[in-house]
Amino acid sequence: KQEVTQIPAALSVPEGENLVLNCSFTDSAIYNLQWFRQDPGKGLTSLLLIQSSQREQTSGRLNASLDKSSGRSTLYIAASQPGDSATYLCAVGWTSGTYKYIFGTGTRLKVLA
């Protein structure tokens, strides 16, 4: 069964710290992987999309990496700010031709001022 796991479920860090969020998935035959941010009571905002042929993607202070062989992706946030506080979710699409994403349960991040 294709599954996506995110650990830890919650994380609290002081402002300015660099941090890493983890996403693990079963079945390395993925098509792509996408990281999202969700603020309380809101929809999901796309942060980064990594295709299976890529190793990493960067956007501003965010860097996402992909290691298919180990079934892992990490989201690196540099110089964290209180405004980064949100839930971060990863979603994985596999090459089974079904075009659907499976989501992890997310990591709830709190950056303390």
Added chain:
Amino acid sequence: NAGVTQTPKFRVLKTGQSMTLLCAQDMNHEYMYWYRQDPGMGLRLIHYSVGEGTTAKGEVPDGYNVSRLKKQNFLLGLESAAPSQTSVYFCASRFTGSTPLHFGNGTRLTVT
């Protein structure tokens, strides 16, 4: 450019009532999805569509039906609502399997 729009934003139903949730996108996207989000369970795929006139079941399709008569609209129906269907429902769309997924702001449904 409105993106993905969900209607309504909130709804309260009594057990056994029916309703339809509407998702509309103006980005000419081929693929559309309905998810539900419950505390501790993340987002789970209900149904999806890979083009106009097509629909397919996701992880938790029971109790729901969908239709994609027009490319820009994806409707989610509850024929006989149950308290277990109390959830936040999200619609999403994307142009192809290689492009980012875009989400609507959600519909909060309570079934009493």
